[in-house]
Amino acid sequence: MERKTTLLLTTGFAVGLLSGLFISFKRTEAQHIKTEYYLEMKPNNVLIEDVHGNFITCPYDKISETLIKDNL
Numbered sequence: 001m002e003r004k005t006t007l008l009l010t011t012g013f014a015v016g017l018l019s020g021l022f023i024s025f026k027r028t029e030a031q032h033i034k035t036e037y038y039l040e041m042k043p044n045n046v047l048i049e050d051v052h053g054n055f056i057t058c059p060y061d062k063i064s065e066t067l068i069k070d071n072l
Contacts, residue, residue: 037067 040047046063048056050070058066 039063 036051038049040049045057045059048058048063048066048070050056056066056070
């Protein structure tokens with residue numbers, strides 16, 4: 001009986017170890033996202049700084065328009 005228990009525990013451990021290795025090989029790594037803008041929220045507007053050090057000020061409701069215009 002003791003031999004069967006030891007064999008069962010060893011087999012279970014080996015299966016768990018191999019399945020963990022298989023899952024870790026399939027895992028994808030996170031990709032780094034390159035930052036283009038830094039946003040600073042002010043009480044009435046937003047201060048946008050790009051990676052080159054340029055500053056743009058705009059109201060909250062015009063953020064997307066300002067960033068699209070800046071990218072062109």
